[in-house]
Amino acid sequence: MERIKTDICVIGAGSGGLSVAAGAVQMGAKVVLIEGHKMGGDCLNYGCVPSKALLAAGKQAQAMRTNESFGVTPVMPEVSYSAAKDHVHRVIKTIAPVDSEERFEGLGVHVIREWGRFISRTEVQAGDTVIEARRFVIATGSSPFVPPIPGVEDVEAHTNETIFDLRERPEHLLIIGGGPIGMEMAQAHVRLGSKVTVIEGQTAMGKDDPELAAIVLEKLRAEGVEIVEGAQATRIKGEDGRITVETEGGSFTGTHLLMAVGRKVNIETLDLEKAGVAHDRAVKVGADLRSVTNKRVYAVGDAAGGLQFTHLAGYHAGVIVRSMLFALPSKQRTDHIPWVTYTDPELAQVGLTEEQAIREHGRHAVTVARFPYEENDRAIAEGKTTGLIKVMVVKGRPVGASIVGAQAGELIGVWALAIANKLKMSAVANMVAPYPTLGEINKRAAGAYFSPKLFDNPTVKKVVGFVQTYLP
Structure with a gap:
């Protein structure tokens, strides 16, 4: 030894x-x-990296179907599911030497x-x-985590540790769990040609801001993902190639099963x-x-x-x-930790949601600044106008930000920086964002916070009137 x-x-x-x-x-x-x-652990081999690579493959397929508004004739893509998985493993292989x-x-x-x-x-x-x-x-x-649902041991239940090694495209993928992993894999697979049913025992994307989550769920449903909520799985039966998930409200049969209920x-x-x-x-x-x-x-x-x-x-x-x-004192904090669900549109969060901010600080203490993607020129130019930002502000400082829309994961970084360093909303408002970029959305949200204080303020109007009347 x-x-x-x-x-x-x-x-x-x-x-x-x-x-x-x-x-x-x-x-x-x-x-x-x-x-x-x-x-490299789970992230490199089974989680963040392969899931984003598969989502990227699905995004390319979806772009071919939906380019008509740009003057490009849409076509039905010929998708090779195994080649998409080759892309996934090339990405892992490229990053692996770092770890x-x-x-x-x-x-x-x-x-x-x-x-x-x-x-x-x-x-x-x-x-x-x-x-x-x-x-x-x-x-x-x-x-x-694979819950002990009766019958689960009798079928092949994929998890994120095995789904990326699957080479044959599922004809009909059943996903138990409507959280971030379930929704990302649902959209990736429906875009790559699978039929997908998501079975969620409570509310899909239930940990996110309900208003923003609804925008994501509407998009997924429009692309063909069947999302069944309030459907607790009670039994699984069948055999590989034909699997049935029974719930109290009905049963759902598919060819493959993915467990995405937690860790x-x-x-x-x-x-x-x-x-x-x-x-x-x-x-x-x-x-x-x-x-x-x-x-x-x-x-x-x-x-x-x-x-x-x-x-x-x-x-x-x-x-x-x-x-x-x-040997220095050092403690963790979590109020500045962002997270993202990488669906299309993306959903990003840092700090408190609107509901959490009101519960913690009181309704009258919280101001919610909002700005829609549809008023951003870059979003209009690229046809990505579905989206919204909400910033929760207490005493002039952001305590949370929620973003749904294109590149929400990139945009949330500004608010993570602001919250981490206890910056005021004026710091973001003073930022000059290049035009035209989606990054202007952050600045416009800060502007939406200050606008009522400036434009609807009688005192401001009196001061301006005095200056214009009496000063040369």
Whole structure:
């Protein structure tokens, strides 16, 4: 049995773990990185990267069907589903070297390709190696959750970990779950030629602003996605090629099944009890992301509970590196963390939704500034006028922004910056955006906040009248 002593031992080579390892080793710490599966984690191999690549393929197919308004004759595209999957895997292969074992070994990280588990409060075993470390970082991410619906074990139930390896296009894809993963895969597949039915037990896109979510759902339905809400799956039956999902309100039969109902944190094999690390569905941590029961142990990303986003794991890495390497106080915050559902139109959010802002601050304290895409010249020129931005403002500062429309994921960054740095609405209003761009939407939303204060203000009118009357 080999023994290693190190400063930091990172368990998991996804976004959070890789960010910690790269940052720490380049600033002089000795780092061991343990990964029993694929470098790059879920995001590179099964999540963010492949899903966006498949959505891009669907977007190209849809453009061929809908170009008439630009003077281009629409055609029905000949879609090769397997070739679209080739594109997905080329994208993964292109990005993979950035997350590779070779790159991190080159940086000076000791990479061990084994599953890790705690054997004491200060030791982890990975294969035939025992690692003793001053600090441990649990960055094990999460996996798709397959609910124990009766009969699910008798059919092939795809998840995001298997759907991207499917080479034959589903004739009729049943998707259980109407959240971001379900909706993205629904639109990608309907655009690539599949019939798609989404079965949601409650409300589709239920965690998003209802007004904005309705715009996305209307677009998906118009493209042919059947979305059934309030339909809790009670039984699954059939065989591969003919699968039926039964609900209290009816049954739905298709050729393939995709489970998209949520995720579970990967901590069950870590033997956390031996390290004295308290946990429930995730590691129990404080605002500093340290275990509440073993201060040697940190958790980042999905393993820390809370929001489940790749960019949040990367942010967590920065928080704990400050603490581990420099012994400086460092705490996480989540009010400035944006997220995006990459449907067409995209739906992006940062901070509080309108409903949340009113509930937290009171209706009279919240001003909602709105601006529609249909009044943006670039959106008009490109035929992308379906969309809306809403900015929730309290005492002159944005506390949340919701955007639905083209490139909403790009536009939300301005509001993430504003909220992160506690900027006032005047900071965005003072920005000069190039014309014509969709970026002007952000500035116009800020203008919509100030317009009533300027144009409907009797005092302003009196001052202007005085100046025009009495001053040369």
